Every structure is written in structure tokens, then in C-alpha cells.
Amino acid sequence: MNETRLSTFQWTTLVTLRMLVGWHFLYEGVAKLLKGNWSAYGFLMESKWIFAEYFHALAGNATVLSVVNTMNIWGLILIGLGLIMGLFTRIAAGGGILLILLYYVCNPPFVGLFYSIPMEGHYLFVNKNLVELGALLVLIAIPSQQVAGLDRILYKLIKK
Amino acid sequence: MNEEEKSKSPGRAIDRRDFLQGLAGVPVIGAFALAALKQESFRRASRARQAAATAGGEAPAELRIALLGVGAQGSVLLNSMLKIPGLRFQAVCDIWTEYNLKRAGNLLKKYGHEAALYHDYREMLDKEKGLDAVVIATPDFWHADHTIACLQAGLHVYCEKEMSNTLEGARRMVQAARESGKLLQIGHQRRSNPRYIFCRDTLLQELQLIGRPVTAFGQWNRSAAPDLGWPKKYEIPADQLRRYGYDSMAQFCNWRWYKKLGGGPIVDLGSHQIDIFSWFLGANPKSVQASGGTDYYDKSTHEWYDTVLATYEYETPAGLVRAHYKTQTTNGSLGYFEQFMGDQGTLVISESAGMGLVYREKANAPSWDEWVRKGYLTEPKLIEVKAESESDSLDVRETISPDEHRIALQFNDPYHKPHLENFFSAVRGKGKLNCPAEVGYESAVAVLKVNEAVEARKTLDFSPEEFKI
Numbered sequence: 001m002n003e004t005r006l007s008t009f010q011w012t013t014l015v016t017l018r019m020l021v022g023w024h025f026l027y028e029g030v031a032k033l034l035k036g037n038w039s040a041y042g043f044l045m046e047s048k049w050i051f052a053e054y055f056h057a058l059a060g061n062a063t064v065l066s067v068v069n070t071m072n073i074w075g076l077i078l079i080g081l082g083l084i085m086g087l088f089t090r091i092a093a094g095g096g097i098l099l100i101l102l103y104y105v106c107n108p109p110f111v112g113l114f115y116s117i118p119m120e121g122h123y124l125f126v127n128k129n130l131v132e133l134g135a136l137l138v139l140i141a142i143p144s145q146q147v148a149g150l151d152r153i154l155y156k157l158i159k160k
Numbered sequence: 161m162n163e164e165e166k167s168k169s170p171g172r173a174i175d176r177r178d179f180l181q182g183l184a185g186v187p188v189i190g191a192f193a194l195a196a197l198k199q200e201s202f203r204r205a206s207r208a209r210q211a212a213a214t215a216g217g218e219a220p221a222e223l224r225i226a227l228l229g230v231g232a233q234g235s236v237l238l239n240s241m242l243k244i245p246g247l248r249f250q251a252v253c254d255i256w257t258e259y260n261l262k263r264a265g266n267l268l269k270k271y272g273h274e275a276a277l278y279h280d281y282r283e284m285l286d287k288e289k290g291l292d293a294v295v296i297a298t299p300d301f302w303h304a305d306h307t308i309a310c311l312q313a314g315l316h317v318y319c320e321k322e323m324s325n326t327l328e329g330a331r332r333m334v335q336a337a338r339e340s341g342k343l344l345q346i347g348h349q350r351r352s353n354p355r356y357i358f359c360r361d362t363l364l365q366e367l368q369l370i371g372r373p374v375t376a377f378g379q380w381n382r383s384a385a386p387d388l389g390w391p392k393k394y395e396i397p398a399d400q401l402r403r404y405g406y407d408s409m410a411q412f413c414n415w416r417w418y419k420k421l422g423g424g425p426i427v428d429l430g431s432h433q434i435d436i437f438s439w440f441l442g443a444n445p446k447s448v449q450a451s452g453g454t455d456y457y458d459k460s461t462h463e464w465y466d467t468v469l470a471t472y473e474y475e476t477p478a479g480l481v482r483a484h485y486k487t488q489t490t491n492g493s494l495g496y497f498e499q500f501m502g503d504q505g506t507l508v509i510s511e512s513a514g515m516g517l518v519y520r521e522k523a524n525a526p527s528w529d530e531w532v533r534k535g536y537l538t539e540p541k542l543i544e545v546k547a548e549s550e551s552d553s554l555d556v557r558e559t560i561s562p563d564e565h566r567i568a569l570q571f572n573d574p575y576h577k578p579h580l581e582n583f584f585s586a587v588r589g590k591g592k593l594n595c596p597a598e599v600g601y602e603s604a605v606a607v608l609k610v611n612e613a614v615e616a617r618k619t620l621d622f623s624p625e626e627f628k629i
């Protein structure tokens with residue numbers, strides 16, 4: 001970090017990126033929560049690739065499925081809040097990467113796999129999930145939370 | 161500007177700048193909360209509008225239900241109904257008291273329903289007061305008597321298909337429904353299946369996806385199977401069987417194959433799919449020719465035909481459509497489905513396994529991209545026509561293979577649940593029956609004539625009056 005300094009503009013774009021990803025995570029969680037009866041069932045049952053059996057098993061067991069649903073909803077909400085507020089940002093970004101990886105391997109856009117859940121774009125290997133994952137990697141690599149975010153204050157408090 | 165250094169030098173007191181930048185997320189959260197609340201209240205309002213349009217308001221009072229006939233299909237219906245809220249099972253009637261009746265009673269007990277058990281339907285109707293509706297799943301030749309007695313006792317009736325094994329019985333049922341003013345729904349459950357409704361209303365009618373329909377095809381193939389048996393210790397005494405119209409235990413279990421009791425596979429299986437022909441094509445048939453016979457099984461225990469091929473002509477609003485139906489009970493390959501072909505595309509649908517496919521006829525059809533974008537259909541899967549060998553290169557005149565799309569709409573509930581729900585909603589005064597007596601009757605007219613045509617060995621015409629009652 002020392003040899004290249006980032007300009008205010010560069011920091012601002014990074015912080016903006018973090019807010020955008022955070023907003024998306026947060027609303028994915030909040031929308032599912034408000035829906036009341038949201039379930040990952042359909043998504044898991046669509047699973048195609050080598051882990052399909054494992055995802056189908058998750059969907060097949062009612063108790064496990066309800067745990068999966070709750071963890072997914074609250075995971076999304078906490079990650080979203082963390083990214084927007086810049087609080088425990090690295091943990092939030094890491095968690096986000098983990099979730100996205102799970103979504104990705106559950107229904108990957110590989111050659112020859114077709115899904116009956118309608119998708120709103122065209123993807124081959126790279127889908128929007130993967131792009132978001134890339135964004136989170138950037139956010140882990142460059143600590144924008146030390147410029148704007150609660151972590152900045154936390155960091156000072158600890159270092160005192 | 162050197163943000164990094166400022167923020168990174170530890171040990172400094174938290175200043176105004178730290179504070180402001182530390183809380184940079186707060187306005188974003190504020191904006192988020194505002195937007196999410198707006199969105200949520202919008203969603204609630206539109207849901208409430210929808211609910212008000214389909215429902216009458218307060219929570220439904222419990223309906224009191226009786227079951228009449230709880231064999232194979234009666235159990236399937238019961239299991240679906242146990243998933244529908246607002247039903248109280250008050251009575252069950254079945255003449256196989258030691259077996260099916262007991263089993264149903266025990267299942268209901270497990271779900272907290274204390275139902276009274278009866279072997280005779282007249283006794284049940286006599287003793288049980290305050291029933292709202294009955295669900296009938298007895299063998300076809302009992303449907304008319306059972307349905308009429310229940311309607312006259314003031315109950316709304318859900319009666320399994322085939323409406324009756326005779327047109328005379330079916331006619332009496334329609335009349336009894338009209339006279340009693342009670343509802344009579346016939347169990348052609350595909351009429352309430354959201355996938356079928358989507359195909360008919362949206363794909364065929366609204367989008368005219370297949371263009372001008374020309375032919376239809378339906379089949380139900382079943383593997384060869386031995387006659388149904390029964391546990392010897394639960395045998396029903398002969399005099400009891402005779403009282404209810406059966407000569408033997410074997411006949412009681414395999415009633416479908418006997419001329420006075422059922423209608424054979426064409427009525428048992430074909431009735432579902434021939435009903436789809438009429439429903440999707442928007443017309444009743446004008447003629448039918450058929451070939452069939454008991455070719456495989458023992459004729460003395462299989463009076464009705466184990467194999468039937470029938471061809472109908474339909475005069476539809478769009479023009480003449482020829483529809484072929486096949487059922488055989490010796491080889492189950494390719495199962496069951498219905499198929500409609502027009503000059504712009506083909507629709508293949510089945511109740512089974514969520515199958516729903518459409519093929520675009522590339523030569524004549526407009527682009528379907530918009531329907532894919534709107535989420536009606538999945539992305540097309542290209543079906544390649546491969547040349548067999550180098551020398552065998554593709555002839556330019558060879559038909560181009562069509563794109564295959566799947567119907568995006570999914571339906572994961574038990575098959576019969578929406579049809580039962582439609583019935584109970586109508587009983588509560590919300591909405592209309594999807595298969596009222598008159599529709600069941602039209603379907604019976606179309607189907608029962610196949611057996612006549614097999615016997616007559618010639619084309620039989622329908623007059624439009626035959627479908628009226």
C-alpha cells in the first residue's frame with residue numbers, strides 16, 4: 001500500500017462499490033425475511049452439477065431445510081449491514097464470498113447445464129454471482145473500511 | 161490527499177473526521193430502510209388487492225366433510241386434503257370395513273380427526289347431520305347413486321371421474337345437481353392444475369404459440385401387470401359383496417375391467433386426456449373411430465379392451481383438428497402425455513413429472529425471445545440434426561429441427577390438491593368450479609363413445625345435441 005497512494009476519488013469508488021454490494025446483500029436477505037414463507041427448496045432442487053445430490057438432500061429434510069433458510073436469510077442481512085456500515089468488513093466480505101460460492105456450485109452456468117428457473121440474462125461460466133464475488137475479493141484486498149466505515153473507529157480504539 | 165496515513169496512524173484520539181467517515185454507512189442504511197419500507201407497503205397493498213379480488217375477507221370457517229370410498233384414489237385424495245386448511249373430517253364410509261375403512265379412520269385419528277365410520281352410505285347420510293360436502297371415490301358404477309343421494313341430502317359433492325359408466329347415470333347426476341342447487345365437481349383434476357391452465361390460457365389462447373392447431377395426440381402406456389389381489393384374512397363375505405353389486409372378491413378389486421362396473425383403460429385413463437383435447441381445443445368432437453380389443457389378457461376377467469386406438473375429429477374455431485388417442489396396458493414405455501401440433505409449434509404436456517415442452521416451428525413461427533424474456537419459457541435447447549456419415553451430408557430440404565423450450569411454470573403440490581381446493585373455495589362461495597357437472601358430462605359423452613365405436617367397427621358421429629343436457 002505504501003508505494004501507491006490512492007486518491008480520494010479512488011477511495012470513494014471503492015467505498016461506493018462496498019455500499020452497492022452491501023445493499024444488494026441486505027435486500028436479498030430482507031426481501032426473503034419479509035416474504036415470510038421464502039424457502040431455498042426450489043433453488044436447491046434445481047441443483048445440477050456434481051454436488052447436486054448433496055443439495056437435494058439438504059432440501060429433502062424439512063428440519064435441515066429450515067435451518068438452511070434461516071442461516072441464509074440472516075447471513076445475507078448481516079453481511080449486507082457489515083459491508084454498508086464498514087463494520088467487521090473483512091469477515092462480512094469473507095462470509096459473502098462463501099455464500100456466493102455455495103450458490104455458484106449449486107447451479108453453475110456451465111456448458112450443457114440448463115435450468116428451469118428463469119434467469120434474466122445470459123451466462124457462461126461467469127454469472128453475476130461470480131462478478132460480485134470478484135468485487136468482494138477487491139474489498140478484502142483494499143481496506144476501504146479504514147477510510148470510511150465503523151472499522152476506522154474500531155481500529156483506533158483498539159490501537160490506543 | 162492522504163487519507164490512508166491519517167487514518168492509519170494509531171494512538172491518535174478519534175477526531176471529527178474519523179467520526180464522520182466512520183459513520184459513512186448511516187445515510188445509506190437510512191436510504192435503504194426508506195426504500196425497503198416503501199417497497200414492502202407497496203407489496204402488501206397489491207397482495208391485499210389480490211386477496212380482496214379472490215376472497216371474501218375473514219378466515220374460512222371449517223367445512224365438515226364426509227368421505228365415500230377410501231380405496232386407492234380415496235387415499236390419494238385424503239392425503240391431499242390433509243394439506244388443505246379449514247377442513248374437518250366428520251365421517252367416512254366404505255364397504256371394505258376391515259381394511260380400507262379402518263386404514264382411513266386410523267390415518268384421520270393421527271391428524272386429530274375423530275370421524276364416524278360407516279359401511280353403508282344411506283346410514284351415514286341418515287345419521288350425520290351438519291355435513292357440508294362429500295368426496296366420492298367409489299368405483300364408477302356407483303357414482304350416480306352415491307352422488308344423487310348425497311346431493312339430495314343437501315351436500316356439495318366432489319365425485320371422481322369417470323362421472324358414471326353410463327350416460328344415463330351421468331345425466332341423472334347433472335339433473336340432481338340442478339334440482340338440489342348444490343355444487344357437483346367431477347374429478348378431472350388437470351383442469352385445476354396451474355401448469356395446464358397456463359398452457360391453455362396463456363400459451364395456446366393468449367400467445368397463440370402453436371399457431372393454427374392441426375393434430376393432437378395423447379397416450380397412456382402401462383406395463384403388463386397381474387390382477388389386483390387382496391389379503392385373504394380381510395375378505396368381504398360373499399353376500400355382502402353381492403348386496404353392493406360384486407360377484408366376487410376378484411371382481412370387487414378389479415372392477416375396472418368389467419362391463420357393468422367400469423369402462424376399461426380407455427375410460428379409466430383416456431378420460432383424463434380426451435378431456436384435455438376438448439378443453440384445449442375449445443370444442444367437443446364431431447366424430448370418433450376406434451379399434452380395440454382384449455388382445456393380451458384373459459377375456460373372461462378382462463371384459464373391457466386392454467388396447468384401444470381412437471381417432472377424433474374436432475371442428476374448432478380455428479379449423480378442423482384430428483386427435484388420436486392410444487392406451488395399452490402391456491408396455492409402459494414413454495408413459496403418458498398429451499401433444500398439440502400447429503403450424504407454428506408443438507406443445508407436449510403431462511401431469512407426470514412436471515413435463516411441459518414446446519417446440520418452435522422455425523420455418524413459420526415468429527421469434528419467441530420475448531416469451532423467454534418474460535419468463536414464460538426457458539431458453540431454447542437446440543436439437544441438432546447430425547448427418548449419419550460424411551457422404552450422408554444433410555439434404556437442404558431436410559426439415560430443420562425445432563428449438564425445444566421448457567415451460568417455466570413449476571408446480572410441486574400433489575396433483576389433486578388444486579382441484580380439491582377449487583371445489584372447497586366454490587363451496588365457500590368463492591369462485592366457480594373448474595369442472596362442474598355439465599363439463600364432466602360432455603367429457604363422458606366424448607369418452608364413452610369410444611367403446612361403442614370399437615364394437616361398431618365404424619366412424620360414429622356426435623350431434624351437437626348429444627353434449628347438451
Ligand SMILES: NC(=O)c1ccc[n+]([C@@H]2O[C@H](COP(=O)([O-])OP(=O)(O)OC[C@H]3O[C@@H](n4cnc5c(N)ncnc54)[C@H](O)[C@@H]3O)[C@@H](O)[C@H]2O)c1
Pocket residue numbers: 228229230231232233234253254255256260279281297298299300302320321322347348349404412413428
Ligand atoms: N382422478 C384420478 O387421477 C383417479 C385415479 C384413480 C382412480 N380414480 C377414480 O376413483 C374411483 C375409485 O378408484 P380406486 O382406484 O380408488 O378404486 P378402489 O377399488 O381402489 O377403491 C374403491 C373403494 O370404494 C369402496 N366401495 C366400493 N363400493 C362401495 C359402495 N357401494 N359403498 C362404499 N364404498 C364402496 C371399496 O371398498 C374401495 O375401498 C374411480 O371412479 C376411479 O375412476 C381417479
